Amino acid sequence: MRPFIRHALLALAGLTASLAAQAQGEPIRIGAILSVTGPVGFIGDPQQKTLELHVKRLNERGGLLGRKIVLTVYDDQSDPNNANTFAKRLVDTDKVDVLLGGTVTPTAMAIVPYAERAGVPFVSTGGGLALVDPVKKWVFKTPHSDRMVAERILQDMQERGIKRIALLSETSGFGQSGRKEVTAAAARFGITVVGEESYGPKDTDITPQFTRLRNLQDLQAMLIFCGAGTSPAVAIKNYAQMGFRLPVYMPHAAVNQEFIKLGGAPTEGVRMPTTGFVVPDALEDGDPQKAPSLDYYRSFKEAYKVDASPFGGNVADALAIAVDGIRRANGTDRAKLRDAIESTRGLVGLNGTFTMTPANHNGLKTDSLRIIEVRDGRFELVK
Amino acid sequence: MLSELLQFLFSGLTVGAMYALAALGYALIYNASHIVNFAQGEFIMLGAMTAAAMVEAGSGLPLAVAAAILASVLTGACMERFAVRPARGAPLITLLIITLGVALVIRGVVQVVLGKGNHALPAFSGDAPLRVAGATLVPQSLWVLGVTLAVVVVLAWYFGRTLSGKGMLATSHNPLAAALVGIGTDRVMLVSFAMSGALGAIGGVITAPITFTSYDAGVVLGLKGFAAAALGGIGSGPGAIVGGLVLGVMEALAAGYVSAAYKDAVAFVLILLVLMFLPRGLFGARVTERV
Numbered sequence: 001m002r003p004f005i006r007h008a009l010l011a012l013a014g015l016t017a018s019l020a021a022q023a024q025g026e027p028i029r030i031g032a033i034l035s036v037t038g039p040v041g042f043i044g045d046p047q048q049k050t051l052e053l054h055v056k057r058l059n060e061r062g063g064l065l066g067r068k069i070v071l072t073v074y075d076d077q078s079d080p081n082n083a084n085t086f087a088k089r090l091v092d093t094d095k096v097d098v099l100l101g102g103t104v105t106p107t108a109m110a111i112v113p114y115a116e117r118a119g120v121p122f123v124s125t126g127g128g129l130a131l132v133d134p135v136k137k138w139v140f141k142t143p144h145s146d147r148m149v150a151e152r153i154l155q156d157m158q159e160r161g162i163k164r165i166a167l168l169s170e171t172s173g174f175g176q177s178g179r180k181e182v183t184a185a186a187a188r189f190g191i192t193v194v195g196e197e198s199y200g201p202k203d204t205d206i207t208p209q210f211t212r213l214r215n216l217q218d219l220q221a222m223l224i225f226c227g228a229g230t231s232p233a234v235a236i237k238n239y240a241q242m243g244f245r246l247p248v249y250m251p252h253a254a255v256n257q258e259f260i261k262l263g264g265a266p267t268e269g270v271r272m273p274t275t276g277f278v279v280p281d282a283l284e285d286g287d288p289q290k291a292p293s294l295d296y297y298r299s300f301k302e303a304y305k306v307d308a309s310p311f312g313g314n315v316a317d318a319l320a321i322a323v324d325g326i327r328r329a330n331g332t333d334r335a336k337l338r339d340a341i342e343s344t345r346g347l348v349g350l351n352g353t354f355t356m357t358p359a360n361h362n363g364l365k366t367d368s369l370r371i372i373e374v375r376d377g378r379f380e381l382v383k
Numbered sequence: 384m385l386s387e388l389l390q391f392l393f394s395g396l397t398v399g400a401m402y403a404l405a406a407l408g409y410a411l412i413y414n415a416s417h418i419v420n421f422a423q424g425e426f427i428m429l430g431a432m433t434a435a436a437m438v439e440a441g442s443g444l445p446l447a448v449a450a451a452i453l454a455s456v457l458t459g460a461c462m463e464r465f466a467v468r469p470a471r472g473a474p475l476i477t478l479l480i481i482t483l484g485v486a487l488v489i490r491g492v493v494q495v496v497l498g499k500g501n502h503a504l505p506a507f508s509g510d511a512p513l514r515v516a517g518a519t520l521v522p523q524s525l526w527v528l529g530v531t532l533a534v535v536v537v538l539a540w541y542f543g544r545t546l547s548g549k550g551m552l553a554t555s556h557n558p559l560a561a562a563l564v565g566i567g568t569d570r571v572m573l574v575s576f577a578m579s580g581a582l583g584a585i586g587g588v589i590t591a592p593i594t595f596t597s598y599d600a601g602v603v604l605g606l607k608g609f610a611a612a613a614l615g616g617i618g619s620g621p622g623a624i625v626g627g628l629v630l631g632v633m634e635a636l637a638a639g640y641v642s643a644a645y646k647d648a649v650a651f652v653l654i655l656l657v658l659m660f661l662p663r664g665l666f667g668a669r670v671t672e673r674v
Contacts, residue, residue, distance in 0.1 A: 039599070229597075
């Protein structure tokens with residue numbers, strides 16, 4: 001394990017906070033484990049930037065409860081083993097009051113056992129339902145789960161009168177979990193999955209799978225449960241090449257400008273569920289997510305001179321939930337803080353409005369997912 | 384039925400041609416030095432990424448392709464001169480590890496300089512699919528197959544008809560004897576790495592419109608290319624081509640007729656079987672051990 005530790009990136013952003021925040025007393029210690037490098041570095045990197053920026057802004061406004069916030073971020077290099085080691089270190093050595101992060105489900109799951117054993121509140125940013133189902137005493141999560149995404153897609157299909165679909169899922173953990181949720185929930189929405197195929201996240205040609213799906217009778221829609229990266233673009237190009245004319249659905253993993261840039265014309269008309277935060281310009285003015293989302297993108301761009309990626313939203317929400325909990329618990333007693341987080345009510349975040357209960361440690365509702373469609377090379381809200 | 388088979392073949396041959404180009408790169412360097420160059424996949428990625436960055440910066444496609452080839456050739460040459468040559472005489476395993484190290488360096492530099500995002504090149508002649516007897520293929524597939532064929536012809540001419548090519552072959556058979564008859568073996572090594580770089584860049588550029596590319600795209604391509612090279616018989620030119628195409632077609636047929644989940648498994652089991660009965664691959668030299 002030693003070499004891993006030596007390789008770790010230590011980012012003590014709290015120390016660089018402005019001197020303006022002359023906060024008194026023992027600082028509030030927040031620890032985060034993020035995948036800043038490695039295969040999912042493209043998610044963890046904007047997360048780290050977001051977290052550092054938001055903590056800095058809090059400290060500039062005088063910190064929290066009159067105390068300064070000290071943030072410690074460790075980079076697990078997308079490796080669950082490292083995430084596990086860093087969880088121990090954050091709790092034992094850095095004595096943090098709350099844990100954030102776990103960029104994706106595997107690394108987040110690796111932090112869970114230690115958070116549970118040590119009794120430290122852990123607000124995770126992994127998407128997998130397994131994080132909060134069954135409910136774990138100390139674990140919370142901010143993104144929508146695969147189940148909500150699957151159900152939102154099926155709901156939209158039902159509204160359009162679609163009854164027979166084909167399902168192409170990626171062999172990654174995300175794709176397979178999505179496949180499970182879709183097949184489990186389809187019947188409730190009066191939808192039959194007529195045919196199923198799978199493909200690897202690094203596959204460059206999936207026309208054989210589409211050839212098999214093309215032979216199915218009376219298909220009304222195609223659901224491609226893809227992961228992030230190039231896989232959605234490869235899938236949609238092959239789909240168009242095969243001459244399909246059916247409506248296509250994809251999960252939120254495909255919602256980024258890169259998908260449209262790589263996929264080109266075939267991406268027109270593809271529908272996917274996403275949080276309003278990802279498409280702030282498309283939201284109506286009165287929407288609760290509009291103002292905080294626009295503020296997030298603007299402040300990120302000001303601080304880093306690059307466009308913010310939507311992936312930072314999950315960790316911004318995790319921080320907001322922790323901060324809100326610390327305020328209501330009026331301190332950092334771990335047990336009190338946990339209870340405070342569990343009783344989060346109507347907290348307007350970027351992913352949606354969080355209302356947690358002892359049975360629901362995510363707190364988002366399915367209707368906080370909006371359906372968007374690609375039109376003229378842009379994501380537009382379907383009304 | 385027939386149109387299905389045709390579709391699987393189109394898919395398999397396109398993917399197979401990519402593997403074949405990667406496998407040819409392995410063969411070139413292996414022939415000159417008996418090194419398996421695990422940075423071959425990174426040459427492909429480097430070519431594709433350079434071209435994509437140039438196109439995104441507004442240059443035309445021909446200029447981007449030229450820059451991509453130049454970048455990979457220089458990288459290949461530098462790799463030989465500054466990483467492999469200083470370790471000359473070291474055991475083969477050391478040299479293999481050096482190539483792995485170079486692969487990591489190339490990947491890291493591209494990640495820092497060109498970013499972690501995914502990139503695409505525009506298709507050379509449009510995206511409208513062509514229909515042949517009920518099956519479809521994109522024009523870029525024809526580019527891939529055509530360019531692969533052209534590369535094979537050029538390489539065959541180079542090794543069969545030019546002095547420099549023959550010198551390379553001689554070096555691969557016996558470096559000492561080659562040096563004694565006046566062949567600059569250092570230069571041969573340098574040229575083989577540079578050529579492998581060019582081959583990688585060409586492969587990367589022609590496949591990028593289909594496969595897209597990112598800083599980590601070289602890993603899978605390198606692995607599949609190596610599998611194709613092993614299948615065909617490492618060091619054999621025709622073997623690399625046949626190995627690549629067979630691997631690609633096997634994968635497509637497995638995905639089409641069995642299940643996509645077993646695609647890679649079917650291909651690798653096939654390779655295991657071939658290597659069990661023909662340890663030197665389909666086209667490897669038949670040597671009898673003298674005891």
